[in-house]
Amino acid sequence: MADMTGKLVLGFGGITDMEPCIYRDNGHYDGTLVELNVRKVELVELFSDLNLMDAASSTHNDKYGCRWGGGANGLFPVTTETIDALRQLNTKKRVAREEAEERQFAEAAARVKLLTESGLCPKCGTWCYSDCQEAR
Numbered sequence: 406m407a408d409m410t411g412k413l414v415l416g417f418g419g420i421t422d423m424e425p426c427i428y429r430d431n432g433h434y435d436g437t438l439v440e441l442n443v444r445k446v447e448l449v450e451l452f453s454d455l456n457l458m459d460a461a462s463s464t465h466n467d468k469y470g471c472r473w474g475g476g477a478n479g480l481f482p483v484t485t486e487t488i489d490a491l492r493q494l495n496t497k498k499r500v501a502r503e504e505a506e507e508r509q510f511a512e513a514a515a516r517v518k519l520l521t522e523s524g525l526c527p528k529c530g531t532w533c534y535s536d537c538q539e540a541r
């Protein structure tokens with residue numbers, strides 16, 4: 406494996422330590438076992454709408470080292486084409502998630518409107534005359 410110092414690499418991070426991301430490899434982590442090839446990394450781009458499985462095939466099982474820390478800590482060589490593909494997939498999934506959230510919000514608002522118009526309590530869906538809210 407060529408020296409990866411200074412190169413963009415594929416790894417995993419984010420709040421779960423399992424979200425695909427692009428790191429810059431800043432060289433060997435001093436004071437760690439050489440054979441583990443622990444690397445200093447700097448986050449360049451996090452694909453927070455993707456999960457481990459979305460990028461599993463992009464690693465090509467070609468782990469060259471790891472970052473310091475837990476979770477999925479393997480580091481893998483990556484091409485510009487793969488970075489672009491992951492970015493596009495992340496955007497697609499983010500848009501789908503946002504649309505689903507908007508749809509849920511619109512459905513909830515429509516339900517409250519329907520219940521309110523029919524004289525029902527929007528919270529419990531019965532003619533409770535808001536007693537249900539005082540009981541809590």
Ligand SMILES: [Zn+2]
Nearest residue numbers: 526529533537
């Ligand atoms: Zn009620």
